[in-house]
Amino acid sequence: MALYVLDSTILRLCHAQADLRIDGEQRKVDVCLTRSVYKTYGHGYGPTQGIFQSAATLSRQIPTPSTTHIEMPEPIIFYDIPSQGTALKAWSPNTWKTRYTLNIKGIPYKTVWVDYPDIEPLMRKIGALPTDTKANGAPHYTLPAIYDPNTKTALAESALIAHYLDKTYPDTPRLIPAGTAALHAAFTQAFFTVLVKALLPITIPATADHLPPRSEAYFRATREVIFGGPLQELAPPGPKREKHWAEVKKAFATFAQWLQADGVDKPFFLGDKIGYADVTVASFTVWIRIVLGEDSKEWADLKTWDGGRWVTYMDAFKKYEYVDAGEAVVL
Amino acid sequence: MALYVLDSTILRLCHAQADLRIDGEQRKVDVCLTRSVYKTYGHGYGPTQGIFQSAATLSRQIPTPSTTHIEMPEPIIFYDIPSQGTALKAWSPNTWKTRYTLNIKGIPYKTVWVDYPDIEPLMRKIGALPTDTKANGAPHYTLPAIYDPNTKTALAESALIAHYLDKTYPDTPRLIPAGTAALHAAFTQAFFTVLVKALLPITIPATADHLPPRSEAYFRATREVIFGGPLQELAPPGPKREKHWAEVKKAFATFAQWLQADGVDKPFFLGDKIGYADVTVASFTVWIRIVLGEDSKEWADLKTWDGGRWVTYMDAFKKYEYVDAGEAVVL
Numbered sequence: 001m002a003l004y005v006l007d008s009t010i011l012r013l014c015h016a017q018a019d020l021r022i023d024g025e026q027r028k029v030d031v032c033l034t035r036s037v038y039k040t041y042g043h044g045y046g047p048t049q050g051i052f053q054s055a056a057t058l059s060r061q062i063p064t065p066s067t068t069h070i071e072m073p074e075p076i077i078f079y080d081i082p083s084q085g086t087a088l089k090a091w092s093p094n095t096w097k098t099r100y101t102l103n104i105k106g107i108p109y110k111t112v113w114v115d116y117p118d119i120e121p122l123m124r125k126i127g128a129l130p131t132d133t134k135a136n137g138a139p140h141y142t143l144p145a146i147y148d149p150n151t152k153t154a155l156a157e158s159a160l161i162a163h164y165l166d167k168t169y170p171d172t173p174r175l176i177p178a179g180t181a182a183l184h185a186a187f188t189q190a191f192f193t194v195l196v197k198a199l200l201p202i203t204i205p206a207t208a209d210h211l212p213p214r215s216e217a218y219f220r221a222t223r224e225v226i227f228g229g230p231l232q233e234l235a236p237p238g239p240k241r242e243k244h245w246a247e248v249k250k251a252f253a254t255f256a257q258w259l260q261a262d263g264v265d266k267p268f269f270l271g272d273k274i275g276y277a278d279v280t281v282a283s284f285t286v287w288i289r290i291v292l293g294e295d296s297k298e299w300a301d302l303k304t305w306d307g308g309r310w311v312t313y314m315d316a317f318k319k320y321e322y323v324d325a326g327e328a329v330v331l
Numbered sequence: 332m333a334l335y336v337l338d339s340t341i342l343r344l345c346h347a348q349a350d351l352r353i354d355g356e357q358r359k360v361d362v363c364l365t366r367s368v369y370k371t372y373g374h375g376y377g378p379t380q381g382i383f384q385s386a387a388t389l390s391r392q393i394p395t396p397s398t399t400h401i402e403m404p405e406p407i408i409f410y411d412i413p414s415q416g417t418a419l420k421a422w423s424p425n426t427w428k429t430r431y432t433l434n435i436k437g438i439p440y441k442t443v444w445v446d447y448p449d450i451e452p453l454m455r456k457i458g459a460l461p462t463d464t465k466a467n468g469a470p471h472y473t474l475p476a477i478y479d480p481n482t483k484t485a486l487a488e489s490a491l492i493a494h495y496l497d498k499t500y501p502d503t504p505r506l507i508p509a510g511t512a513a514l515h516a517a518f519t520q521a522f523f524t525v526l527v528k529a530l531l532p533i534t535i536p537a538t539a540d541h542l543p544p545r546s547e548a549y550f551r552a553t554r555e556v557i558f559g560g561p562l563q564e565l566a567p568p569g570p571k572r573e574k575h576w577a578e579v580k581k582a583f584a585t586f587a588q589w590l591q592a593d594g595v596d597k598p599f600f601l602g603d604k605i606g607y608a609d610v611t612v613a614s615f616t617v618w619i620r621i622v623l624g625e626d627s628k629e630w631a632d633l634k635t636w637d638g639g640r641w642v643t644y645m646d647a648f649k650k651y652e653y654v655d656a657g658e659a660v661v662l
Contacts, residue, residue, distance in 0.1 A: 182592055186514070187518070190524070258512075263494060
């Protein structure tokens, strides 16, 4: 057994509830948000002190297989959240991290599509550990998650999944090479601070429009509690949107600077090969492309940034954007 | 020539002035602060929009020596800021990063001690590039800086110095190994977000008490503009200080989590050997130890955190804490 500890970046705060009419009944849904999002967007809540869970409560153990080489006869089950589109059902930046990971590693898998309201019952059923603890002490479940029938392992959270797959299938490309685990954890924190906070007001409303009805109702109800109002008011066309978008541009410029930090411009964070930091950047970039659309003003804009480097960057991920037809979850 | 770009973490904002009586005359001194500090502590200023310099203006070129192996016949000159103490004159977390770097690499050097008001004229004299641009477009100079007589290179900013020394003296321990430059740049951002903001209200006032008169006057005048009031009010004994200190403890707990991100607890960020991320953590930890004192309640407290791991961690740096007598700067 290896001890995995979630870093503070993905600590989420679940201290508010949203009212939601779903599947014909009125429900109360816990609303969770990261500490960082709370600080930026946490309108109308009470004082934050004392409501965050201690990091220690989020430590977890996941099984490490006793053999070092697993034959992988059976495809991994990959749980993803579908959009309403039929062209490209995968849209979530968090689950894209795991999809890219699986595709880069060439590990056979099958997608099972899960609407938001079904995540918790499914995770309980397969025995995936929660990624968060709610304010009332109850577990909170999120996707991505996988079930690996070869090791009988259910596991949630994209970085933990990447670590698990690196270890369990050592003959596949390693995304978090030896000696970079701690730096990758720090990267996750930095990535959130630099990009995600600026990006959410633009991509969250677009995401709501992109979801099938059951997920959309859940998503709007919970996100409107987080952001303190109707999602369409977060970044409507005009100066407010332009300000957020300018911050997104600045974030990508910062990543471009990091890629040349030693004086030599590199294509990827590890140098010449794609690593988990790149998978993170690409997953959020593909989110922008999918929910705003390839024909959007923003996507056209992004392609010109930093000398066009993000076009080249995303081109390198094209061959890892395979989305199988998959099947709907059966609870 | 290699192009070095400062990452956004160390972008500083210089848009206010402090009045200061120094060397018998009344002077106005530009006050610079990082964007992040500004957001947290920037009391009483006007709107921030538009006053930050573009990152692009901070690109700089530093010479890369044409030979790959420099014989290093002459010691490097290392410019540091002295405390008023005689026991351990080195105190600054930023210059400690370079001192640790030089000591770990075993590169011969000689310290030249520079009081705050003398930094700018000295840097102009030796031709070190500024690390910041002031709001009025004028260059802003900071320490650490080095002058390497073997390559006739003057260079400021601790990460750039580490990159330069890694490249110029490749037979010495490399602190930013191949494939980790971009992740180290992200680490610097994450480190600032997680620790530095929480730490400053505690260590800045203690630092002022630790400086010789000319530096203290400069330091107090500039920092009181940044923090919007007397330094002793930032974290006086009581609940305000305890709140900041609890955040510092949480920051160290986050670092401890990062060090076990792949399920195996590591002594250092790169695994078994000290790298530049560790040098950064150690430099800020030694700052706490020096300005608060080994007998302080805080230092006793820190030694108990995370199962005592920071004692072990800092013990590994003990042998790199050499401070030569050095000499006072001659302008």
